[in-house]
Structure formats: C-alpha cells, structure tokens
Amino acid sequence: MIPRRWWRRVPPRQHVGPLRMQFVITSMPVGGAETLLVNLLRRLDPAVVRPEVVCLKQPGPLGEVIADEFPVHSDLIRSKWDVGVLFRLARLMRRRQTDVVVTVGAGDKMFWGRLAAFLAGVPVIASALHSTGWPDGVGRLNRMLTPLTDAFIAVADSHGEFLHQFEGFPEAKVHVIRNGVDCERFRADETNRAEVRAELNVPSSAPLVGIVAALRSEKNHALLVRAAARLHERHPDLHWLVVGDGPEREGIENLARQLQVADRIHLLGTRHDTPRLLSALDVFTLCSLNEASPVSILEALACEVPVVASDVGSVGETVIENRTGHLFASEDLDAMVQAIGKLIDDQSGRQRLGKAGRDLVLQTGSLQSMVSGYQNLATSLYDRACAQGSRVLADSATSHGTGLNTITQR
Numbered sequence: 001m002i003p004r005r006w007w008r009r010v011p012p013r014q015h016v017g018p019l020r021m022q023f024v025i026t027s028m029p030v031g032g033a034e035t036l037l038v039n040l041l042r043r044l045d046p047a048v049v050r051p052e053v054v055c056l057k058q059p060g061p062l063g064e065v066i067a068d069e070f071p072v073h074s075d076l077i078r079s080k081w082d083v084g085v086l087f088r089l090a091r092l093m094r095r096r097q098t099d100v101v102v103t104v105g106a107g108d109k110m111f112w113g114r115l116a117a118f119l120a121g122v123p124v125i126a127s128a129l130h131s132t133g134w135p136d137g138v139g140r141l142n143r144m145l146t147p148l149t150d151a152f153i154a155v156a157d158s159h160g161e162f163l164h165q166f167e168g169f170p171e172a173k174v175h176v177i178r179n180g181v182d183c184e185r186f187r188a189d190e191t192n193r194a195e196v197r198a199e200l201n202v203p204s205s206a207p208l209v210g211i212v213a214a215l216r217s218e219k220n221h222a223l224l225v226r227a228a229a230r231l232h233e234r235h236p237d238l239h240w241l242v243v244g245d246g247p248e249r250e251g252i253e254n255l256a257r258q259l260q261v262a263d264r265i266h267l268l269g270t271r272h273d274t275p276r277l278l279s280a281l282d283v284f285t286l287c288s289l290n291e292a293s294p295v296s297i298l299e300a301l302a303c304e305v306p307v308v309a310s311d312v313g314s315v316g317e318t319v320i321e322n323r324t325g326h327l328f329a330s331e332d333l334d335a336m337v338q339a340i341g342k343l344i345d346d347q348s349g350r351q352r353l354g355k356a357g358r359d360l361v362l363q364t365g366s367l368q369s370m371v372s373g374y375q376n377l378a379t380s381l382y383d384r385a386c387a388q389g390s391r392v393l394a395d396s397a398t399s400h401g402t403g404l405n406t407i408t409q410r
Helices: 032-043 058-064 084-095 108-120 140-144 156-163 191-200 222-234 249-258 274-278 295-302 332-346 347-364 366-402
Strands: 019-025 051-057 102-104 124-128 150-156 174-175 209-212 240-241 265-269 283-284 307-310 325-328
Touching: 019 032, 019 108, 019 265, 019 366, 032 051, 032 058, 032 295, 032 366, 051 058, 051 366, 102 108, 102 366, 108 124, 108 249, 124 191, 124 366, 140 209, 150 366, 156 174, 156 191, 191 274, 209 274, 209 295, 209 325, 222 240, 222 265, 222 332, 240 274, 249 265, 249 366, 274 295, 283 295, 283 332, 295 307, 307 332, 325 332
Parallel strands: 019 051, 019 102, 102 124, 124 150, 150 174, 209 240, 209 283, 240 265, 283 307, 307 325
Antiparallel strands: none
C-alpha cells in the first residue's frame, strides 16, 4: 500500500476557502467529453470550487474559448516519451496550491496527472473515464497507480460495474456520476427544421438523420455512410448531417463519393450551434465501436429526437428499445438500416420516442445533477483527507510532545 500524502498538511475547508480543482486532459477539441467538461466548469459553485484546466498539449478550440473564464495551462508535454512532463505538472500543482486533481480520460494524462499530483502532495486524486476499451483502455501502468487514487468516476451504472469488474478498480473507489446536459439549451424547436434545411440547401420536407461525434475511427462513421447508401434507393430525399471533425474526414468523404451519396451527406465540421442542429433532426444516430454514456445521445433525446445507436457500453441505459429509440449490434449494417428506415416511415412513432427520451433525460441526466455529483465528491474526499491528516498529525504530535500549528486561510 502506497502511503497517503503525509508530507502535506490538509487544513479544513473553512481555513482554505474554495477548493482549487484542476482537470487534467490532453487537449480541448470540440468533442463530447470536452464539451461536457466546459459545461461542468461553468456550473460549479465558485464559493465551493475554483476550477482550472491543464492541457498536456495545446489548449484546442474549447480551451481557447474558456481561457477568459478559467485558468488554462497548456503545452506541458513535448513528446510521447517526455518524462519531464511529470516534474512540470508537479511544479504547477504546487505553485497553484492544488487541492483536487481530476484526470479526464485514460492514457498519458491519467498516468502523468495522478503521479504528478501524488508527488505534489495534492490531497484528492481522481480519474474520470468516459468510455470503455480503446482509446480509453486503462492499461497496466495506469492500474499500477490505483493505490494512490481516491476515486474513479464512471458515467453510468453499467460503466461503474465495468470499471470494477473488468478494469479491476476497488468497488469502494468507483463512483457513478451520470453525464448531464442543459435541458434549457437542448429542447425541441420546430423553427429550426426549416432553417437548417435551407442552410443545407435541401427541401424543407426532406427527412434528416444526424450524428455528432469526432471523426475518429472508433466512432465508425464508415458504417453511417454505408447505411446512407443502402437507404438512398428507398428514401431518395433522405439527407445526413455530420457534426464534428477529425483525422477520418478524408476517408469518410472518399467512401461517400465511392458509394455515390456524397451529395446526401453534409459534413459540417466543428459547430457551436449543436442545439439548433439537433432540434432539426428526425433521427439521431451513433454507430460507435465503444462508448460509455455519450453526451450527444442525451442532447438529442433532450431535443425530443429518437436515437438509433450501436448497443455498446452503457448506451442501452438511455437508448431504451422501443421507448426512446432502437439499438443494433455493433457493426450490424442491416439492423442499423432497418431501424432508421422504420423511424423515417413512422412520424407518430418518432414523436412518441422523442417525448419519452426527453422525459428520461429530465429524470436522470440533468446538468445540475452532474455538477452536484462532482462538487460533492470533491468536497467529501477532501474532508476525508483532512480528517486522516489530522489523525496522523495528532499521533505525531503526541509521540514527539509537540503541539499543532494553526493553519491560516490562503
């Protein structure tokens, strides 16, 4: 067992004021986890927590957007094998007198972020994971740091079970904080249907299927292109809206041309009007190879748009078969095509599933419940570290015959 951060005293919260909470991430492109983090930062109570963002690489588009609102630190790692990042991170955490570190996602940031926090004597160390399997597989090196980690944050009940049973994290350290969306921003709005179709230069009556996901291989956009080709003959007026950017863009464009549906698939790149775009859809789809609890699905459901998605990770907790949408087995093109086609043909069914989807998000996936979850976890773990530190100091003082120093507010 690795010892607690005994070299740093942990004063009570009333003596230090708001906790300084750093979120360690690779970068801040426009993606699900990154957008979720921005929403979280903006809703945390500054009287309780003062958040900061630490990007190992460049800040990215979202990092630049929030730089005027929160401290954003970046460019801390120079190459994949740059061990110096450990000491740069630790110095930053000591200088900022960090109280809580939360690494976001697996990989390098999970390893270097937690190890640096331990070396810097940060009282609370946690890891938030938003997916299962590659690219968010935890790996042997990250599992080795389990003893010095106070909490592993899952985004759904089944995701929490996965972290305990598959990744091997202690059950007592796994905490489920469900992803949440702002249901005031994401809501049905009929006026957007005509506006978005006019922007895409498609008929106002054309059915529209959409996806919001970074253009990365694990999101499996190729399956969407193949579904578009299969549905084109039966629904020649069907169009597809793709929001997001990434390294797979050229491959997606080439496949769309090859299957002769390039004029039906609209790659919009990074957009900041996602609520408007989602509320214009008839069906939302996600065909990822792995997920946990995708924020984009919650956003679509909040807009009363039914979802057709691959049955991976915890997707089945929000896409409930024939209640909020339809599920298909991973990479099952036939099932995906059938489910989307069924909804395109059934307007009343779409409306029924969409309304049930919004009701589900209001009940289980609100932004405020997610914010409260992070805030309560941070303060409770800090208070526990404070109590443990007080016992250690008291035992040391008794054995050495010395008194405790008074801690003054920062």
